[in-house]
Amino acid sequence: MSDTLTTTGTTGTAAAAGAEWSGSAVVTGAAGGIGAEIARALAAAGVPVALLDREPGALRELASELSAAGGTVLAVAADVTDSADVDAAVAKAEAELGPVAYLVNGAGVLHSGPAEEFSDEDWDHTLAVNAGGVFRVSRAVARLMVPRGRGSIVTIASNAALTPRTSMAAYAASKAASAMFTKCLGLELGRHGIRCNVVAPGSTRTSMLTALQGDAAVRASVDGVPDAYRVGIPLGRIAEPAHIADAVLFLLSDRSAHITLQDLTVDGGAALGV
Numbered sequence: 001m002s003d004t005l006t007t008t009g010t011t012g013t014a015a016a017a018g019a020e021w022s023g024s025a026v027v028t029g030a031a032g033g034i035g036a037e038i039a040r041a042l043a044a045a046g047v048p049v050a051l052l053d054r055e056p057g058a059l060r061e062l063a064s065e066l067s068a069a070g071g072t073v074l075a076v077a078a079d080v081t082d083s084a085d086v087d088a089a090v091a092k093a094e095a096e097l098g099p100v101a102y103l104v105n106g107a108g109v110l111h112s113g114p115a116e117e118f119s120d121e122d123w124d125h126t127l128a129v130n131a132g133g134v135f136r137v138s139r140a141v142a143r144l145m146v147p148r149g150r151g152s153i154v155t156i157a158s159n160a161a162l163t164p165r166t167s168m169a170a171y172a173a174s175k176a177a178s179a180m181f182t183k184c185l186g187l188e189l190g191r192h193g194i195r196c197n198v199v200a201p202g203s204t205r206t207s208m209l210t211a212l213q214g215d216a217a218v219r220a221s222v223d224g225v226p227d228a229y230r231v232g233i234p235l236g237r238i239a240e241p242a243h244i245a246d247a248v249l250f251l252l253s254d255r256s257a258h259i260t261l262q263d264l265t266v267d268g269g270a271a272l273g274v
């Protein structure tokens with residue numbers, strides 16, 4: 001599936017944002033809470049955005065929203081565990097939106113549960129999406145960026161990649177893999193003018209967090225956020241998707257022109273404060 005919804009932006013154009021942005025962006029997991037917010041921010045900055053996710057309905061809705069707001073967007077349904085799908089989606093983004101200069105690896109899944117009860121299927125799926133997906137999409141985009149000698153890649157990992165967590169062993173392992181892969185890629189691609197960085201969010205208000213919390217915990221919560229999720233966060237609250245998007249846009253843009261191979265943790269201090 002692929003829908004092109006193109007419009008000339010009238011608000012939030014690249015000119016308004018200065019010479020900070022040049023080229024198009026690919027955002028994976030764009031139909032999710034964090035990915036959609038990143039896509040909104042990029043479109044508002046005047047960057048043409050390819051929205052990649054496995055959920056065509058949600059993608060189409062987001063594409064209509066961004067297009068109505070004056071953004072230039074392309075919705076491409078693709079599964080990041082499938083190399084052929086990924087290569088075709090990235091080729092389509094490049095063909096329809098122009099040279100891909102930015103990549104956000106946001107697609108992710110969370111299967112939680114005690115390690116000794118974890119199934120092979122859940123382990124394999126976790127690694128295939130969270131680590132394998134970052135590899136496949138980054139490879140496809142890097143092949144386009146290398147000959148041009150420029151690009152910026154940001155992978156959304158997790159603070160669970162830094163601090164061991166109960167019930168999240170496969171997820172945390174997959175995020176550690178994606179973060180290290182991204183930094184190794186940055187090591188190899190630095191000489192081609194391509195920067196690769198990692199954003200590590202903590203608890204962020206999206207459907208992934210709601211699913212993890214479970215119904216009982218949500219019922220016992222104030223404002224939809226269980227107290228258990230505020231404890232251990234020095235800033236005393238979970239993140240909104242916009243907090244993550246701000247960090248991602250900084251690392252994508254030329255404002256971070258001399259920053260590469262870094263992890264930026266956006267978790268209200270949780271990973272270090274407990």
Ligand SMILES: NC(=O)C1=CN([C@@H]2O[C@H](COP(=O)(O)OP(=O)(O)OC[C@H]3O[C@@H](n4cnc5c(N)ncnc54)[C@H](O)[C@@H]3O)[C@@H](O)[C@H]2O)C=CC1
Binds near residue numbers: 029030205
């Ligand atoms: N919400 C949170 O508290 C945190 C989230 N993260 C990470 O942030 C990223 C975004 O997650 P959220 O927006 O919170 O969750 P979400 O569940 O709203 O979004 C994840 C998106 O990834 C897509 N996706 C999953 N498997 C895919 C596949 N095989 N191919 C293509 N797309 C696929 C889903 O369809 C969904 O739209 C994920 O990588 C997640 O692990 C990291 C730390 C905390």
Ligand SMILES: O=C(O)c1cccc(O)c1O
Binds near residue numbers: 159212
């Ligand atoms: O910190 C969390 O609560 C969390 C929840 C879902 C997914 C994550 O990566 C997390 O770090």
